[in-house]
Amino acid sequence: MRFSTRLVWQSARLPFVALTCLQLITAVLLAAQVIVVQWLLTAILDLATTGVQPVVLPILAMALVTALSAVTGSLQGSLSRYVGEGVARTMWQSVLDVSTGVGLRQFEDPSFFDRLDRVRSSALTRPFQVTSGVIASIGAVVAGVGLGATLVAFSPLLLPLLLIGGIPLLLTSRQESRLEFRFSVAQTQPLRHRTYLSILLTGRDEAKEVRAYGLSPNLRARFNAVYTRYLDDLRAHLRRRAGLSFVGQLTSALILGLTLFVMVWLIATGGLSIAAAGAALVAVRMIASQVQSLSGGVQAIFESGLFIDDLEEFLRLAPERPAVAAPPPRPFTEVVADRVTFTYPGREAPAVADVSIRIGRGEVVALVGENGSGKTTLAKIIAGLYPVDGGVVTWDGVAHEDLPPGTVTAGTAVIFQDFVRYAMDARTNIALGRPDEEPDDARIVAAAEASGVAAFVPDLPEGYDTPLTRLFAGGHDLSGGQWQRVALARAFYRDAPLVILDEPSAALDPRAEYDLFSSLRATLAGRSALVISHRFSTVRAADRIYVLDAGRVIESGSHADLMDRDGLYAELFRLQAAAYLPRDEA
Numbered sequence: 135m136r137f138s139t140r141l142v143w144q145s146a147r148l149p150f151v152a153l154t155c156l157q158l159i160t161a162v163l164l165a166a167q168v169i170v171v172q173w174l175l176t177a178i179l180d181l182a183t184t185g186v187q188p189v190v191l192p193i194l195a196m197a198l199v200t201a202l203s204a205v206t207g208s209l210q211g212s213l214s215r216y217v218g219e220g221v222a223r224t225m226w227q228s229v230l231d232v233s234t235g236v237g238l239r240q241f242e243d244p245s246f247f248d249r250l251d252r253v254r255s256s257a258l259t260r261p262f263q264v265t266s267g268v269i270a271s272i273g274a275v276v277a278g279v280g281l282g283a284t285l286v287a288f289s290p291l292l293l294p295l296l297l298i299g300g301i302p303l304l305l306t307s308r309q310e311s312r313l314e315f316r317f318s319v320a321q322t323q324p325l326r327h328r329t330y331l332s333i334l335l336t337g338r339d340e341a342k343e344v345r346a347y348g349l350s351p352n353l354r355a356r357f358n359a360v361y362t363r364y365l366d367d368l369r370a371h372l373r374r375r376a377g378l379s380f381v382g383q384l385t386s387a388l389i390l391g392l393t394l395f396v397m398v399w400l401i402a403t404g405g406l407s408i409a410a411a412g413a414a415l416v417a418v419r420m421i422a423s424q425v426q427s428l429s430g431g432v433q434a435i436f437e438s439g440l441f442i443d444d445l446e447e448f449l450r451l452a453p454e455r456p457a458v459a460a461p462p463p464r465p466f467t468e469v470v471a472d473r474v475t476f477t478y479p480g481r482e483a484p485a486v487a488d489v490s491i492r493i494g495r496g497e498v499v500a501l502v503g504e505n506g507s508g509k510t511t512l513a514k515i516i517a518g519l520y521p522v523d524g525g526v527v528t529w530d531g532v533a534h535e536d537l538p539p540g541t542v543t544a545g546t547a548v549i550f551q552d553f554v555r556y557a558m559d560a561r562t563n564i565a566l567g568r569p570d571e572e573p574d575d576a577r578i579v580a581a582a583e584a585s586g587v588a589a590f591v592p593d594l595p596e597g598y599d600t601p602l603t604r605l606f607a608g609g610h611d612l613s614g615g616q617w618q619r620v621a622l623a624r625a626f627y628r629d630a631p632l633v634i635l636d637e638p639s640a641a642l643d644p645r646a647e648y649d650l651f652s653s654l655r656a657t658l659a660g661r662s663a664l665v666i667s668h669r670f671s672t673v674r675a676a677d678r679i680y681v682l683d684a685g686r687v688i689e690s691g692s693h694a695d696l697m698d699r700d701g702l703y704a705e706l707f708r709l710q711a712a713a714y715l716p717r718d719e720a
């Protein structure tokens with residue numbers, strides 16, 4: 135309750151105060167209704183002796199009270215909606231702080247996703263539900279006290295009976311909350327599976343392969359199976375919940391019935407006048423509904439409280455070091471990985487084992503090796519994205535961890551094998567290389583020329599302002615190789631002393647690849663590059679080549695050294711070269 139109320143207070147102070155006031159006004163209006171009913175009944179019972187005139191005022195009062203209740207009710211609805219959205223925004227900020235602040239390693243952990251999924255769906259609504267629960271409970275208590283006081287004035291016996299009626303409801307609703315939370319935890323993964331299948335079936339990128347392979351019946355059968363299982367579980371869950379709720383409601387209804395019997399007995403024995411009995415009847419109904427809304431409020435608090443414990447635990451994952459503005463890129467003389475070892479969570483064998491490599495200033499260093507040999511993993515380690523399990527990565531002798539925060543990120547430009555295609559215009563796609571600065575058009579054009587983007591972007595309908603996506607009107611999509619050039623432009627625009635290129639030419643045509651690598655040293659202008667490639671034509675010009683096999687460096691040296699050695703490199707090189715030669719020469 136403290137967490138939620140503080141949150142609501144921070145997100146929408148004024149509407150929250152107004153909402154609480156309205157709730158109190160509603161409570162007062164309820165008690166007023168009972169008094170007006172008694173007034174009206176008395177006047178009606180005296181109609182025969184006094185005539186119509188004394189009835190007019192209570193009728194007007196009744197109309198006024200009813201109108202006021204309706205107005206406060208609708209105001210409350212609007213305010214709740216606004217406060218709810220305000221809280222959702224504040225919560226989004228916290229959730230995004232965590233999900234962008236945690237290390238990349240968390241994203242290898244399914245239990246992190248479980249929590250993230252649950253938080254994404256509960257963080258936005260639950261805190262406000264708790265606060266609404268609190269407001270509703272306070273209102274119910276205030277209204278209950280007001281109504282109770284009026285009722286006690288009629289007869290002291292009725293109130294305690296009515297309150298006892300609320301106890302079974304409170305007990306069962308607490309149990310219901312536990313059931314709800316357990317159900318939600320159990321369904322997190324199946325729900326993610328379902329969402330994933332629905333993305334396969336509706337996504338734009340997936341649409342072509344789904345059609346080309348005729349996948350839709352197969353995928354839909356999977357989707358249906360997951361959904362059916364969910365509905366079965368939901369049915370069982372709802373049955374259990376309804377059973378509990380039935381027991382609670384029934385018991386409390388029986389106690390209400392008993393209260394009404396007591397009232398009839400009071401009238402029969404002359405303990406209560408007819409007008410007072412009429413008003414008491416209204417009060418009893420109203421108190422019963424306040425007890426209901428109190429138990430509803432308490433249930434909302436219990437139920438959301440469990441989700442909020444979950445949420446608070448997630449928010450504790452936020453990094454302690456606050457995000458810092460990127461420091462200026464720091465040049466280096468050499469970057470060294472010294473006997474570096476890294477194992478993915480949940481895996482036995484290390485992906486990178488005991489690897490030492492060196493990248494000097496202005497050098498182009500290449501990593502080669504078969505699929506799964508650990509090249510991308512090593513690139514991520516050098517880019518500072520994974521903390522090593524053993525060994526150390528240093529910039530001029532200083533370990534990554536000892537450099538000022540953000541240094542490695544600011545000093546590195548990476549293009550991943552599966553780089554991101556931002557659904558934004560071409561200029562932004564390049565300028566995101568330096569996200570903290572205003573885009574600089576002259577440098578964007580220079581990066582575009584070095585990467586080959588300048589060959590096609592100016593011809594797009596709106597040049598560099600053309601959105602590179604079909605998601606939005608006026609957008610244009612690019613070919614695979616064109617996208618790769620855009621990613622290269624982004625890396626060059628970053629202007630970092632170390633550039634890491636993971637398969638930068640996989641989608642490039644031979645001429646583009648030739649242009650890229652023949653001008654690479656000029657483009658780098660003294661910066662260093664770590665290039666991963668399966669194309670030996672690209673690799674052979676590197677200053678040094680490291681050959682990875684099952685996570686270990688098994689050979690290193692220049693192209694000539696490695697050919698002399700006649701090991702794995704020479705074998706792979708010859709395999710590729712042979713494919714280009716006439717059959718009898720190979």
Ligand SMILES: Nc1ncnc2c1ncn2[C@@H]1O[C@H](COP(=O)(O)OP(=O)(O)OP(=O)(O)O)[C@@H](O)[C@H]1O
Pocket residue numbers: 242478479481485503504505506507508509510511512551
């Ligand atoms: N996120 C991950 N979680 C667990 N294991 C992983 C993960 N990513 C890669 N691996 C494993 O780590 C090993 C090295 O993978 P890595 O991606 O570094 O290979 P690679 O040399 O880049 O291969 P490729 O040439 O196919 O790009 C492989 O055995 C792979 O299965």
Ligand SMILES: [Mg+2]
Pocket residue numbers: 509510511551636
């Ligand atoms: Mg790879």
